Each structure stands twice: as structure tokens, then as C-alpha cells.
Amino acid sequence: MPQLVTVKVNRPDRRPIRVWVPVLPVVLVLFPVVVLVVLAAIVACVVFRIGVVRALGAAWRVISALRGARFDIEQGRLAVFVAIR
Amino acid sequence: MTEQRRDILDMLAAGKITAEEAEQLIAALERDHAPATASHDVRPKGKVRYLRVMVDATDNGEPSRVNVRVPLQLLRAGVRLAALVPPQALVKANASLSDSGVPIDLTQLKPEQLEALVEHLDDMTVEVDSPDATVRVFCE
Known part of the structure; x- marks a missing residue:
């Protein structure tokens, strides 16, 4: 599971934004929201006749596999960098 | 010989x-x-972990650069997730794609085929050079 998400935004003539988001504490803080999202996903699976366990397993795989992803986009003096570790 | x-x-x-x-x-x-x-392949199989997309371009005289690194594991997980898409949704997606001028039948795409595609991505390198842009897609 990803541990840290780093976001850096360099804007022309403005102070750069640098945010480090520790994933686990944020998930714990947002736990009620996470539970609601999971419940909604389960209902959607039942409505569309998709295996709940398979769907949740696949979603968990996607979240786990995010570790190592990096997006670095620059245009002129504007730059956005997102790294998931 | x-x-x-x-x-x-x-x-x-x-x-x-x-x-x-x-x-x-x-x-x-x-x-x-x-x-x-x-x-004797140059790149040992199984060592490749990321798909890289690098674009260097010039837009209206301003240089722009895109450097994306996606774990291949994420592509594999995406394939498994895509396999759960219900057939009725695929039919609707087919209709929308067809309307947009992309006649692809998504129901014919099997998860095994997609997995095989991801599995063999490590052998792939795409390089596009044009006066305004350079695009490189490869695995590392």
C-alpha cells in the first residue's frame, strides 16, 4: 500500500506548493468516509451482479500497485509533480 | 551462420x-x-517494473515536458479490474466508441489477452521524433 504521496506545484511568479501526504494517517482520519465508499461499492456490485469479493480484491490490487507511480508535467514555467511512494 | x-x-x-x-x-x-x-536478451525478463512515457515538446514557443512512470503491476491490476466490467456496460461503451468513429468491440477483448499484452510490454520501445515533439515509451 502507498505510504506517502508527494505533490509539488511550481507556479510562475508565485511561491511553489509542496505537500507531503502520509496515506495511512489520512485514511485513518477519513475512515468513516472510507467505510461509506466501500458500502456504496458493495451495493453497486450487488446491483450490477459483480462478485463483491473479486471487485474489492481487484480494487485493493490497484491501490497497492500505485506505489512507485510518478507523474512529472512541465509547461513553460508551470510544473506539477506527483509521486506515490 | x-x-x-x-x-x-x-x-x-x-x-x-x-x-x-x-x-x-x-x-x-x-x-x-x-x-x-x-x-541472451539484453534486458533480463522479470526485472522490468515500470512503464515510462517521456514527451518533450514545444507549445507556442514554450517548452513542455511530460515524464510519467507507471508500475507495470498497476497495469496488471487494471486489467483484473477491467475484467469485472459487466457485459451490458461493454455494449454501451462499444456503441459510444462506434459513434466516436472508433469501431472497437470491447467484448472481444479477453483478460488473458490483455495480461499477455502487459506481460510482453517489456520488449516494447516506441520512439516518435517530429520537429515539435519527441515521444518515448519504454519499460525499465
Whole structure:
């Protein structure tokens, strides 16, 4: 599971934004929201006749596999960098 | 040319074997050598972990750069997730794609085929050079 998400935004003539988001504490803080999202996903699976366990397993795989992803986009003096570790 | 292949061609030239026999022998030789050749690949299989997309371009005189690194594991997980899409949604997606001028039948795409595609991505390198942009897609 990803541990840290780093976001850096360099804007022309403005102070750069640098945010480090520790994933686990944020998930714990947002736990009620996470539970609601999971419940909604389960209902959607039942409505569309998709295996709940398979769907949740696949979603968990996607979240786990995010570790190592990096997006670095620059245009002129504007730059956005997102790294998931 | 390997020595064995040269021997086969010598035998064919000397009339000791027919062209058909020579063809069979060469085919057998290639079958025997195929696994050995694969193991001498420049990039060791299984070591490749990321798909990289790098774009260097110039938009209205301003340089722009895109550097994306996506774990191949994420692509595999995406394939498994895509396999859960219900058939009725695929039919609707097909209709929308067809309306947009992309006649692709998504119901014919099997998860195994997509997995095989992701599995063989490590052999792929795409490089596009144009006066305004350079695009490189490869695995590392």
C-alpha cells in the first residue's frame, strides 16, 4: 500500500506548493468516509451482479500497485509533480 | 551462420539431402536454439517494473515536458479490474466508441489477452521524433 504521496506545484511568479501526504494517517482520519465508499461499492456490485469479493480484491490490487507511480508535467514555467511512494 | 547450419547447407549442396530435408533440419535447429537465444536478451525478463512515457515538446514557443512512470503491476491490476466490467456496460461503451468513429468491440477483448499484452510490454520501445515533439515509451 502507498505510504506517502508527494505533490509539488511550481507556479510562475508565485511561491511553489509542496505537500507531503502520509496515506495511512489520512485514511485513518477519513475512515468513516472510507467505510461509506466501500458500502456504496458493495451495493453497486450487488446491483450490477459483480462478485463483491473479486471487485474489492481487484480494487485493493490497484491501490497497492500505485506505489512507485510518478507523474512529472512541465509547461513553460508551470510544473506539477506527483509521486506515490 | 552457425556451423551446424553451414553443414546442412553443405550436405544440400553436395546432394546428400533434399531441399525438404534441409528445411526440416534447419527448422529443428532453430527450435533447439530458440530458448538459448531468448535467455541472451539484453534486458533480463522479470526485472522490468515500470512503464515510462517521456514527451518533450514545444507549445507556442514554450517548452513542455511530460515524464510519467507507471508500475507495470498497476497495469496488471487494471486489467483484473477491467475484467469485472459487466457485459451490458461493454455494449454501451462499444456503441459510444462506434459513434466516436472508433469501431472497437470491447467484448472481444479477453483478460488473458490483455495480461499477455502487459506481460510482453517489456520488449516494447516506441520512439516518435517530429520537429515539435519527441515521444518515448519504454519499460525499465
